[in-house]
Amino acid sequence: MKKMLASVVSRVLGATQKPPLRVLLTSCxxxxxxxIDIKSCDLYRLEGGxxxxxxLTRDDGLKYYRAMQIVRRMELKADQLYKQKFIRxxxxxxxxxxxxxxxIEAAIxxxxxxxxxxxxxxxxxxxxxxxxxxxxxLTGRRGGCAKGKGGSMHMYAKHFFGGNGIVGAQGQxxxxxxxxxxxxxxCVFICENNRYAMGTxxxxxxxxxxxxxxxxxxxxxxxxGMDVLCVREATRxxxxxxxxxxxxxxMELQTYRYHGHSMSDPGVSYRTREEIQTMRSKSDPIMLLxxxxxxxxxxxxxxxxxxxxxxxxxxxxAAQFATTDPEPSLDELGHHLxxxxxxxxxxxxxxxxxxxxxx
Amino acid sequence: MxxxxxxxxxxxxxxxxxxxxxxxYKVSRGLWKKYxxxxxxxxxxxxxxxxxxxxxxxxxxxxxxxxxxxxxFSMQAIDQVINSAAKTYYMSAGLQPVPIVFRGPNGASAGVxxxxxxxxxxxxxxxxxxxxxxxxxxEDAKGLIKSAIRDNNPVVMLENxxxxxxxxxxxxxxQSKDFLIPIGKAKIERQGTHITVVxxxxxxxxxxxxxxxxxxxxxxxxxxxxxxxxxxxxDAIEASVMKTNxxxxxxxxxxxxxxxxxxxARIMEGPAFNxxxxxxxxxxxxxxxxxxxKILEDHSVPQVKDIIFAIKKTLNx
Numbered sequence: 001m002k003k004m005l006a007s008v009v010s011r012v013l014g015a016t017q018k019p020p021l022r023v024l025l026t027s028c029x030x031x032x033x034x035x036i037d038i039k040s041c042d043l044y045r046l047e048g049g050x051x052x053x054x055x056l057t058r059d060d061g062l063k064y065y066r067a068m069q070i071v072r073r074m075e076l077k078a079d080q081l082y083k084q085k086f087i088r089x090x091x092x093x094x095x096x097x098x099x100x101x102x103x104i105e106a107a108i109x110x111x112x113x114x115x116x117x118x119x120x121x122x123x124x125x126x127x128x129x130x131x132x133x134x135x136x137x138l139t140g141r142r143g144g145c146a147k148g149k150g151g152s153m154h155m156y157a158k159h160f161f162g163g164n165g166i167v168g169a170q171g172q173x174x175x176x177x178x179x180x181x182x183x184x185x186x187c188v189f190i191c192e193n194n195r196y197a198m199g200t201x202x203x204x205x206x207x208x209x210x211x212x213x214x215x216x217x218x219x220x221x222x223x224x225g226m227d228v229l230c231v232r233e234a235t236r237x238x239x240x241x242x243x244x245x246x247x248x249x250x251m252e253l254q255t256y257r258y259h260g261h262s263m264s265d266p267g268v269s270y271r272t273r274e275e276i277q278t279m280r281s282k283s284d285p286i287m288l289l290x291x292x293x294x295x296x297x298x299x300x301x302x303x304x305x306x307x308x309x310x311x312x313x314x315x316x317x318a319a320q321f322a323t324t325d326p327e328p329s330l331d332e333l334g335h336h337l338x339x340x341x342x343x344x345x346x347x348x349x350x351x352x353x354x355x356x357x358x359x
Numbered sequence: 360m361x362x363x364x365x366x367x368x369x370x371x372x373x374x375x376x377x378x379x380x381x382x383x384y385k386v387s388r389g390l391w392k393k394y395x396x397x398x399x400x401x402x403x404x405x406x407x408x409x410x411x412x413x414x415x416x417x418x419x420x421x422x423x424x425x426x427x428x429x430x431x432f433s434m435q436a437i438d439q440v441i442n443s444a445a446k447t448y449y450m451s452a453g454l455q456p457v458p459i460v461f462r463g464p465n466g467a468s469a470g471v472x473x474x475x476x477x478x479x480x481x482x483x484x485x486x487x488x489x490x491x492x493x494x495x496x497x498e499d500a501k502g503l504i505k506s507a508i509r510d511n512n513p514v515v516m517l518e519n520x521x522x523x524x525x526x527x528x529x530x531x532x533x534q535s536k537d538f539l540i541p542i543g544k545a546k547i548e549r550q551g552t553h554i555t556v557v558x559x560x561x562x563x564x565x566x567x568x569x570x571x572x573x574x575x576x577x578x579x580x581x582x583x584x585x586x587x588x589x590x591x592x593x594d595a596i597e598a599s600v601m602k603t604n605x606x607x608x609x610x611x612x613x614x615x616x617x618x619x620x621x622x623x624a625r626i627m628e629g630p631a632f633n634x635x636x637x638x639x640x641x642x643x644x645x646x647x648x649x650x651x652x653k654i655l656e657d658h659s660v661p662q663v664k665d666i667i668f669a670i671k672k673t674l675n676x
Binding site: 347 | 375376379383401403404405406407408431432434435468471472473474475614640641642643645646647650651652654655658659660661662665668669
């Protein structure tokens with residue numbers, strides 16, 4: 001009834017009347033927080049696991065919604081820019097996996113150190129890089145977070161060690177597991193299991209697809225990676241585990257990527273369009289959060305739509321910047337080879353071409 | 360590869376996405392369909408692991424072709440290439456050969472940035488026990504891969520992603536199923552009298568472009584396509600330098616301890632040194648990790664204008 005009244009009033013009084021009316025509605029219609037049940041995790045070598053219900057405040061809900069929508073829109077914009085050839089080389093998009101980066105960040109401290117592989121644009125944002133600096137890095141401009149020198153796979157931030165192009169090494173993971181467990185290192189090993197190792201389904205690539213158990217002597221959690229609240233609770237649990245001095249822990253986030261492995265992979269030769277469509281309609285992380293927030297009266301369709309509009313605007317502005325900012329100057333070519341080094345000359349394509357190298 | 364797979368049932372291909380995906384760069388397209396799971400094998404993303412498995416297979420008598428999606432990933436497995444493959448025949452005093460081919464794209468591509476653009480010609484060319492080949496055109500690719508597969512030694516074949524999409528006229532003899540290019544023999548792609556220009560892989564094309572431009576100014580370049588990095592055909596280079604008295608080397612890799620550096624050192628050790636009228640000059644990639652931004656990347660690889668500049672400087676023009 002109140003909603004109907006509001007829409008009638010706003011239509012009659014015009015758009016300018018909206019703000020005061022909305023404030024009124026906010027204080028009347030929205031809850032401050034809600035306790036929400038979440039799917040419990042499969043446990044490995046653990047007595048207890050993350051909580052099966054969590055308190056979501058309205059503020060947090062809006063924050064997560066906004067962040068996921070930003071990552072989603074940013075990745076779709078990157079897709080567009082790639083097709084328009086503003087972005088070159090490799091571009092690995094994470095749309096579909098937004099709940100992972102946003103959920104993880106919600107449960108860790110900004111001073112915790114994070115490292116990941118090349119599908120990193122979402123984590124770059126949640127770790128504090130602006131959309132502008134991410135898109136401008138993708139387009140190779142001086143306003144990029146790595147001044148145009150790194151590109152998609154080599155973005156870094158404080159307490160974020162990238163963004164790395166060379167991955168896979170199961171042997172190296174085994175070594176890391178061993179040392180982390182041996183020395184009780186406070187390390188959360190997270191596997192964003194999106195079911196495909198490039199173009200190969202995990203069943204064809206892994207002797208055991210229970211990745212949360214692959215730490216062997218390290219406890220593990222299997223988490224619904226499409227639900228940002230599940231990811232948050234699991235990460236909280238994992239972080240507490242480490243901070244309590246209990247050693248490393250493995251977290252497998254079951255998630256899905258809508259795009260192919262990279263922009264050179266259409267992503268439909270090894271999976272069906274039906275599968276992708278089903279994930280989109282039943283498990284989309286942004287949709288799932290939206291449904292929870294609305295059903296628990298933490299927000300409304302209109303309010304979330306407004307956030308969508310703001311997000312779109314922010315992404316458009318960032319893309320504008322990313323396509324108009326100039327490329328780095330040629331003088332930059334030799335810089336940043338060494339830290340704390342006196343300046344020296346770097347050889348170019350022949351012995352007469354020199355670039356200055358400043359730390 | 361198709362012809363060699365057909366010819367010898369001990370030959371097989373393994374690597375990431377080589378089978379059901381038809382190859383990350385479509386090089387192995389159709390092979391899985393034709394030869395099946397036993398001959399074309401998709402591996403997990405575990406270079407050290409599957410390179411080791413490949414070497415073991417070679418030791419046991421099979422003839423594996425181990426594909427690295429790019430040679431940048433071979434760094435994950437380099438111990439297997441060097442310590443398990445390259446050195447074994449020597450260490451065993453001739454008891455244990457390792458007839459394996461490691462192949463894949465090498466060097467710079469377009470916009471793939473620092474970790475995906477390294478050239479490994481110098482690193483692999485450094486190692487006794489390994490043979491290293493670097494094709495430029497289609498004829499090279501065909502003749503060299505067949506020779507590599509038939510060779511009983513570990514051979515590293517450094518292909519080039521940007522060349523995969525370039526078409527060449529294949530001369531009649533190259534169309535035969537037994538067309539082989541001997542490993543260790545360079546080819547003179549263009550005869551000339553004023554200066555010897557030596558290159559491998561994609562830069563060979565750039566050298567030919569430079570030669571065309573310079574020809575209009577009356578400068579005739581002799582362009583040598585190395586085809587093999589190790590064992591290097593230094594005889595061909597020496598013979599050419601003794602004719603032209605000038606030398607420029609061109610490569611995509613970094614300058615320090617590179618292919619050009621080796622050529623220059625060898626020239627000094629041999630008869631051609633006394634025929635040089637000017638110091639030899641190297642054209643190389645810039646001495647930096649590959650930057651991403653286009654303007655920086657363009658200047659980090661040798662361009663035709665850099666080659667022309669180096670040639671004119673050497674000839675004192």
